[in-house]
Amino acid sequence: MSGTGVWLAGARGSVATTAILGALAVRAGLAERVGLVCEAPGFPDGGLPAVSDLVFGGHDLVDVPLLKRAERLADAGVVPHGLPARLRDDLAAVEADIVTGGADGRTRDPAGTLRRLVDDITAFRDRHGLDRVVVVNVTATEPPTPARPEHATLAALRRAIDAGTMVLPASACYAYAAFEAGCGHVDFTPSVGARLPALAELARERAVPYAGNDGKTGETLVKAALAPMFAGRNLRVGSWAGTNLLGGGDGANLADPQAAASKLDSKGRLVSETLGYPVEGPLHIDYVADLGEQKTAWDHVTFQGFLGARMTLQFTWQGYDSALAAPLVLDLARLVAAAHAAGRVGPLPELAYFFKDPIGTSTHDLAAQYDALCAFAARGCR
């Protein structure tokens, strides 16, 4: 398969910039494939498009040049010093495919806004003669979306749009536009994205696959690895507390309690759902500007063993959010493109391995998710 486009909603953000820079670096032979799940030794060849063949474009509300964004990430320690400058020409080429603007949940002309998104995506596909494009949402986390009757069916949604009522938040606009343009979709954020019945209907109508939500890149990844250990050993978890300290733009956005609510909800269910009983545990997301692009999570678990013995596990995870997320964006774009090519339609629960709050499954066991992913790739993403 060749000619695969990746359309990034939030194309100048840290995650998107790192993903673009990384793919260009891999193509130029300047970076290894570390962090790319589908490039790990032994991962099944799923007929995915090559990393070096991906073509990038996207929307962003701001217009800071990609090169400048990449250099800021180098200053912050996320990507190597000097790499952005070496890829200056390649970044400039991508620059030409980034449209300033994007979804706006408060527009008075929803039909026009959505049409413009669709046009931007199809123009990108046509311009590069791509077989297909996958739209990936990496914009800032939205507050929880209140349910509305217009979300229930595609017909009701279209009526509202035609009547000039905007009932979709930005994340859902990108999903709508992706489906309408015949593209697969990935929501890497905890925002609502494609998770509305009306949008599920649209995806079926246009016969496209989609995946989400909320990339699993740190604390939740470790929790998903550890919670099954307690379950298997029949150790009774009494509490699981977590504190997440984040700098960077993601941290600043999550300093808004409304936005944090989406993320906390998505993070919080894993332990109880894995263990099968309620587990208390405060969970915090805090903005700490001094951390720059780093994030640090501390988790504290109390558990009871045989004859009531009381024990604890703590862990501290220190990482760069963008460096963890970016390769997963590339993995997901390739997997969804391959699923699209193989004829898959609707949600892809086999990609739960990548998400905190996976669509179409309630399995949070990391190893089981990994097995499902490998089986999916091994059968050609069918």
Added chain:
Amino acid sequence: MSGTGVWLAGARGSVATTAILGALAVRAGLAERVGLVCEAPGFPDGGLPAVSDLVFGGHDLVDVPLLKRAERLADAGVVPHGLPARLRDDLAAVEADIVTGGADGRTRDPAGTLRRLVDDITAFRDRHGLDRVVVVNVTATEPPTPARPEHATLAALRRAIDAGTMVLPASACYAYAAFEAGCGHVDFTPSVGARLPALAELARERAVPYAGNDGKTGETLVKAALAPMFAGRNLRVGSWAGTNLLGGGDGANLADPQAAASKLDSKGRLVSETLGYPVEGPLHIDYVADLGEQKTAWDHVTFQGFLGARMTLQFTWQGYDSALAAPLVLDLARLVAAAHAAGRVGPLPELAYFFKDPIGTSTHDLAAQYDALCAFAARGCR
């Protein structure tokens, strides 16, 4: 199945005492089944003997009464205050089946020593009219055993024994006696146990199953849960350092560098074998008397992500060694007894989930080991 005996080499040690006390407490309805793997909700019914039907006996070199040992464990916080006193009569009944003495690697009469061990085990089986007995080694960790030509074949081993040359360390004597008595065997320690070609031959000759080595009860358990996470995410682990602080008798024994060498070897291979490349990392086991029966492990992992981003994970595990090990001893005795009943002979790689250094497999992935264990139980331990 009923009438299953558990013969504990090291019957008055902390692990054995906790296992015996716990089984008696479960039988008396005084304890929950927390920590027992085979009693977790959803674990397949493998036709195992019931915990409350197990009959205990064993060897120990010391003669401190079980009740006194149990009370010391209560003082140290391992088992509930008051529980030993409530089970006084049951403990006294077990007391009658503990033989003071046991294997001695320095005897001048190896044939006599081994015959005595076999006789003690068979007398116990006969006295209680048991269908079968599983011998479990929970004695102190031995130094590494130097290879000897007499270990290569059963014939050579028997010639040496008949000639009055003791070529087996204590742990191997218990395995020899178990097999000779027609019993299954579990080695819960990093000692050599049954891992000699001559003993494998004997197990086949007597058609008995066995499992080992070195129960996985803390740091290594967490490592086995986390290392596959790094592998799946294609994150490159640069170093994995570990410090283990242990009080109690186990800690005092491991303060001997010779004994610690066995354990360090058994702990050290997991990460490199799971990831498929060498990973540096100092690993320490230290005796800290002030910890009492507790152990604390701190692990520090450095890893590299996409575009070389450098990140770290740390964890601290604080637990009671005996509370973690004892239920696994009960699980293993039941599983090996069921396998024996089902006709399995030789090593049981399906029990790798329980061990740091599993016989018959090099899989260290905890989730894969758990799946193999469940499949084994689901097919009746065949």
Added chain:
Amino acid sequence: MSGTGVWLAGARGSVATTAILGALAVRAGLAERVGLVCEAPGFPDGGLPAVSDLVFGGHDLVDVPLLKRAERLADAGVVPHGLPARLRDDLAAVEADIVTGGADGRTRDPAGTLRRLVDDITAFRDRHGLDRVVVVNVTATEPPTPARPEHATLAALRRAIDAGTMVLPASACYAYAAFEAGCGHVDFTPSVGARLPALAELARERAVPYAGNDGKTGETLVKAALAPMFAGRNLRVGSWAGTNLLGGGDGANLADPQAAASKLDSKGRLVSETLGYPVEGPLHIDYVADLGEQKTAWDHVTFQGFLGARMTLQFTWQGYDSALAAPLVLDLARLVAAAHAAGRVGPLPELAYFFKDPIGTSTHDLAAQYDALCAFAARGCR
């Protein structure tokens, strides 16, 4: 000096119970003096009343027997099993001096309520023929107290009381009653206590000393030791985040955001005040029931060194709140009694070593506070 009484507001709480039990155990020769600051080797002899000479009484709203409270603390691991039973008679004697009831900020008869408190305290002093009594507040943390004009002068306060308007929260009632009864006062909580101009006036009028607020028993203690290290080394602290997990009654009370606000305010100023510049840092207090009587704090500090090098320090403190607080209650009662005897009047800034939010000083440097305390004791608490 002899004949010193300690009147505990909240006499059946965990801290008071541990303090009483501990003093009785020291008197009976059943406990060492570990944790008592004034009993450390080398601490100056300040002419303090002996621990074993202290006489206890107090108020509490509940009437659970002290023995029962002490046994619960033993079950939770705070005090040794068996100790409460051995001191049964001594506890029963103290029981007779605990009055069920106490301050009530919502009474319609403030004058009567306050008179009753004063009467209870003076009756206790008379009954035992004590030279003096120190009143110590160890009741649950109150929400912040809104400022009122009646707090500004003693005259205004008395007018309000006489007019039947209750303008004092419970903590301030205990301070009022203490001063009115001619007693020294300690507020071990973050509640307002004696920190009102009207009460300062009353203390001067009655010539009594007082100290507070909010005993420093864990995270803040460690912060007070570490923050001066950063200052001295001229390392620039960028953030200092803290998460406090508490079980027990204190945790349950602090699960109320109103009550937690008092404590967070008292905890939060230390770092910035020590370093002399603002330091960001989220600070959480969470109730985790499964922790029982334990508390755990995790602090994460980012700092910058020479040429901008970015570094971090983390610590985890795991302790029993009551075991940490109780000996300080005894120290403080003895120190305030000695100061009273020596003629000191008003706030005692020399006792800042014991408090998160010390009255009369803004020094948070633990070593400087300790030096000031030792100097105070060395000059006979004058």
Added chain:
Amino acid sequence: MSGTGVWLAGARGSVATTAILGALAVRAGLAERVGLVCEAPGFPDGGLPAVSDLVFGGHDLVDVPLLKRAERLADAGVVPHGLPARLRDDLAAVEADIVTGGADGRTRDPAGTLRRLVDDITAFRDRHGLDRVVVVNVTATEPPTPARPEHATLAALRRAIDAGTMVLPASACYAYAAFEAGCGHVDFTPSVGARLPALAELARERAVPYAGNDGKTGETLVKAALAPMFAGRNLRVGSWAGTNLLGGGDGANLADPQAAASKLDSKGRLVSETLGYPVEGPLHIDYVADLGEQKTAWDHVTFQGFLGARMTLQFTWQGYDSALAAPLVLDLARLVAAAHAAGRVGPLPELAYFFKDPIGTSTHDLAAQYDALCAFAARGCR
């Protein structure tokens, strides 16, 4: 005071390179004074030479250019990218004052070797017309030095040197040469340095001051801040275990157990000497190449509170060794120069604040050391 030279033994090592680069950056207005103890707000003006007036030279066995060394440190995250290039000319000027070669404990011509060291230092002083020079040893840690009779008196030492017997290890050669050249001396390493009676005699003869040993830059710094907290609170420390993971050249050198022995000895005494009773605790220094220039220390402390309550404190320190050490080297050079100018002779116990194993005092209390340092500076380093 002006015209102060700093002669660095090990001038191309990480610590020396960072110190030189940092001083040049401060002079050029390209760096703040963070990390410099004597530049902290409120630190007394001790009449020290200005950082920007220091003139650097030194010995090193290798001849990698300083610029290259500095760029490696930038790649490793210790110093800012781009800074070495901006200071290229200043670095080149220092380059001219670095002599390739230095002390060699195995020479057959000790008198010649020592004379050459003295000549190098005096030539540097003359070349720049400096008032005085301070020699600072920042070479690699040596193994412990066996005691020899020739170390006892200056006369015996000189006889041995004249007889062609080399009885001084390299660190002591630098001290000898410093004193012989009339220079103050600082030993920032755990090597023996000036700590021989014969050298103390020589320092008195030449009327020069000196300080050491072993800069306190991480784990030990934190221990020195925390141990007095336990002492003051009369909490009984049961164990204090520490694991130090180091990359870089220092880590590689300390991977040699002989060299590590010097450092462990210097680190190990603090806790027991501060608390006044023996405290168990394994202490490890491990080389972890993947850490690059970073070091990480984990300490685990068990302690007992009132009525025997068992509690723990853990901390993890993550820093860049050179960024922590380099400003202290500048502080020490300035303080020793000022002391020399003020007429101080012999060891300077007032500088204990900087050292793990301070000469001339056994005080390890960080706050007390800081007070002594401030008093010293306030009286003009007299």
